[in-house]
Amino acid sequence: MRERSTWFLFTVAAIIGIIGLGLIGAGFYLVSLGGSWYYAITGIGMVATAFLLFRRSPFALILYAAIILGTLIWAVVEIGFDWWKLVPRGDIVFILGILLLLPWVTTRLGRDRTERPLLFWRGAALPLALSLVIAAVVGVFSITRDHDQHGSLPEEARAQVPQAYAGVPDKDWTAYGRSGRGDKWSPLKQINAGNVSQLDVAWQIQTGDVKREGDPNETTYEVTPLKVGDTLYLCTPHNIVLALDAETGKERWRFDPKITVSPRLQHLTCRGVSYHDANAQGAVRAANNECPQRIFMATNDTRLFALDAHTGQPCPGFGENGQVNMWRGMPAQQEGWYQFTSAPLVTRGLVVLAGAVYDNAAVSMPSGVIRAFDAATGQLVWNFDPGNPENTAPIGPDQHYSWSSPNSWSTSSVDEELGLIYVPMGMGAIDQWGANRPETTERFATSILALEVATGRVRWVYQTVHHDLWDMDVPSQPVLVDLSMPSGPVPALVQSTKTGNIFVLDRRTGAPIHPVTEKPVPGGAVEGDWTAPTQPFSSVSLMPEPPIMEADMWGATMFDQLACRIKFKSLRYEGPFTPPSTQGTIVYPGNFGVTDWGGLAVDPVRQVAFVNPDYMAFVDQLVPQEVKPQGNGAQATAQPEGKGPAGGSDVQGSDEHGLNPNAGAPYAVALNPFLSPVGLPCQSPPWGYVAGVDLVSGKVVYKRKNGTTRDETPVIPLPFKMGVPSLGGPMVTAGNLGFLTATLDYYIRGYNLSTGEQLWEARLPAGAQATPMTYWSDASNRQFVVAVAGGHGSLGTDLGDHVIAYALPKGSAAAGTQP
Known part of the structure; x- marks a missing residue:
């Protein structure tokens, strides 16, 4: 037994000594970068503790007690009483302290056997025990601390909205954002805060469309279904369109366009389809009254389809056999580099859409042209090319659009009365290098663009980021709402952004309703490029405050936290809008965005917004490479082969994460999340919230951690409510509820819209990086809530093909009441 105790003592001593040596080496390296001295000092203390243990000196326990108390004081001074920030600072130190109190250690310390009990309880072990108790008490106290904003x-109702608000029957959801206003709000209130906990599965289907061999990594279900009359319409990643019975989920028809999935394709998704009724008031009737009710879908292989809403068959009078080839007019056909992922906008007998252009593949890419087609015939009515903005008349058969102009990959909104379309604009090729951008790109990129419905001409443009070097595309459908401001009613546009700014503009002119201030930002772009001296900061904001610091670095243990501190100090970061560099730059928030394509949901009666902000940093590093002139896109047109710089991905392109080739530019760019060596975010949690914004006052009223780590922890599911990222959007109802499915854990959740309190959740069979919707079914007089759970390839959530509808049980007190 004595030999075993001695062996245990020396093993613990060796572990502490090895850890100490590692902390000394890495700690002094951190010091050399200007970082904290804690790790180096603690490393010295641990090596000294190990030395004393090998000498069987009880003073080892006293010294280690000092290390525990020093760690505790340092941690609390640095970050306060925050449980998730305290854990990696003290977990290893605390565990080693417990090992030192075990009898196999304490009984082997001291030279005089008769002195050991005294040394153990009064001389050495007692201070160590007390230090552990103090640390435990601080830990328990920190768990009780709530860092949410309440x-x-x-x-109260600030405005009255009519029945069939925005032209949509109260029982339906006829457009991607429910209407052309994009608010994702339903006037239904059968389901409310008092009964949402009773929701149960009403029906569930599987579409049968799953990831196939040859599909890109980012194959995703991001669809929000439509509901018209008694039918739901949705699309799948391979652009299969399904029509379902709204009461039972039974399939009525399906249409498979049999798309070609190019190996160059960046994403494979379909966020939604669009509906048009030619018999509706003000609509343009279809030729010969064929297909008066139509479903429009734009595909990943660059076609626009018009389908009969009753049969699913292509409408013969539209284009060529029901489809339009969207490659027409492009400067060249670069397979896979141009696609459609979002629902078109249908308004005044027009189908309006732009397309998604592959990020960072080459400097010569397809055009970002926005086109309007006759909803009856498929004939081109107008085209707005950001590279040639003055001429919106349809181009001739021998003409083509400009290369690499800014694109819009999301869905637009429309104000029918003003006759304006509002387009969320992204960047033209390429994102992180902007030296050679034309004046038109500098004007239209990363902006909100107002175009006349009838002509496509520019009415106004509002830029949300100047000379964008960070991939801060305006990613989501603008929301149109009439605000009751103190000065009187104002027709507003509310735009969430990746930066976290929420721009609230007068949609007639583009002038800010809530103040926007131009503030100085870091300069110092790489040689040949430049940065804007200022950037716009909205007073309505979910931007992270303050910018991250070394103290915000995180990890599961002190080791990966130390690695993140070294990484943080090794990279360039001077706050928001620090330009990309060859050294590597922290971009926070990263190109994942505080909000992405899911946007926000707005209640037009109360004039409040519900949103799910994320806080994840990325690292952008410019990689020098030899420039091979493309000659007006000739290289891209030839679809070159061969490896990109530094052994990276083919010039055909790569995923959004990893090395992006930027063919024709002096730099490729490596884009990656800012992660620790074990794959955890380097910045501390929470990483995801739900938030409520008062659009009249411009104040963020609450912000509450959202989501758990249940589906992110290996082997054992640990549902820590740390607040996890989400990708997808919320929707809200007149029942004072918000719904969200987008988190990295597999749940649909219902929230009290007023406070953000979670009221209900249901487990989903796969990731649900989509936006839910709601509708009324006359067959059972019930309100339904629909979630789509198909997963997301890039985020690593489980893939699936599930569509699930929830409702109150038939016969319940609330079921059967009118909407």
Whole structure:
């Protein structure tokens, strides 16, 4: 037994000594970068502790007690009483302290056997035990600390909206954002805060469309279904369109366009389809009244389809056999580099859409042209090319659009009365290098663009990031709402952004309703490029405050936290809008965005917004490479082969994460999340919230951690409520509810819209990086809530093909009441 105790003592001593030596080496390296001295000092203390243990000196326990108390004081001073930030600072130190109190260590210390009990309880072990108790008490106290922002949104009605608000019957959801206003709000209120906990599965289907061999990594279900009359319409990643019975989920028809999936394709998704009724008031009737009710879908292989809403068959009078080839007019056909992922906008007998252009593949890419087609015939009515903005008349058969102009890959909104379309604009090729961008790109990129419905001409443009070097595309459908401001009613546009700014503009002119301030930002772009001296900061904001610091670095243990501190100090970061560099630059928030394509949901009666912000940093590093002139896109047109720089991905392109080739530019770019060596985010949690915004006052009223780590922890599911990232959007209802499915854990959740309190959740069979919707079914007089759970390839959530509808049980007290 004595030999075993001695062996245990020396093993613990060796572990502490090895850890100490590692902390000394890495700690002094951190010091050399200007970082904290804690790790180096603690490493010295651990090596000294190990030395004393090998000498069987009880003073080892006293010294280690000092290390524990020093760690505790340093941690609390640095970050306060925050449980998730305290854990990696003290977990290893605390565990080693417990090992030192075990009898196999304490009984082997001291030279005089008769002195050992005294040394153990009064001389050495007692201070160590007390230090552990103090650390435990601080830990328990920190668990009770709530770092959420609490508050309550105004509940009074600030405006009255008519039945069939925005032209949509109260029982339906006829457009991607429910209407052309994009608010994702339903007037239904059968389901409310008092009964949402009773929701149960009403029906569930599987579409049968799953990831196939040859599909890109980012194969995703991001669809929001439509509901018209008694039918739901949705699309799958391979652009299969399904029509379902709204009461039972039974399939009525399906249409498979049999798309070609190019190996160059960046994404494979379909966020939604669009509906058009030619018999509706003000609509343009179809030729010969064929297919008066139509479903429009734009595909990943660059076609626009018009389908009969009753049969699913292509409408013969539209284009060529029901489809339009969207490659027409492009400067060249670069397979896979141009696609459609979002629902078109249908308004005044027009189908309006732009397309997604592959990020960072080459400097010569397809055009970002926005086109309007006759909804009856498929004839081109107008085209707005950001590279040639003055001429919106349809181009001739021998003409083509400009190369690499800014594109819009999301869905647009429309104000029918003003006759304006509002387009969320992204960047022209390429994102992180901007030296050679034309004046038109500098004007239209990363902006909100107002175009006349009838002509496509520019009415106004509002830029959200100047000379964008960070991939801060305006990613989501603008929301149109009439705000009751103190000065009187104002027709507003609310735009969430990747930066976290929420721009609230007068949609007639583009002038800010809530103040926007131009503030100085870091300069110092790489040689040949430049940065804008200022950037716009909205007073309505979910931007992270303050910018991250070394103290915000995180990890599961002190080791990966130390690695993140070294990484942080080794990279360039001077706050928001620090330009990309060859050294590597922290971009926070990263190109994942505070909000992405899911946007926000707005209640037009209360004039409040519900949103799910994320906080994840990325690292952008420019990689020098030899420039091979493309000659007006000739290289891209030839679809070159061969490896990109530094052994990276083919010039055909790569995933959004990893090395992006930027063919024709002096730099490729490596884009990666800012992660620790074990794959955890380097910045501390929470990483995801739900938030409520009062659009009249411009104040963020509450912000509450959202989501758990259940589906992110290996082997054992640990549902820590740390607040996890989400990709997808919320929707809200007149029942004072918000719904969200987008988190990295597999749940649909219902929230009290006023406070953000979670009221209900249901487990989903796969990741649900989509936006839910709601509708009314006359067959059972019930309100349904629909979630799509198909997963997301890039995020690593489980893939699936599930569509699930929830409702109150038949016969319940609330079921059967009118909407």
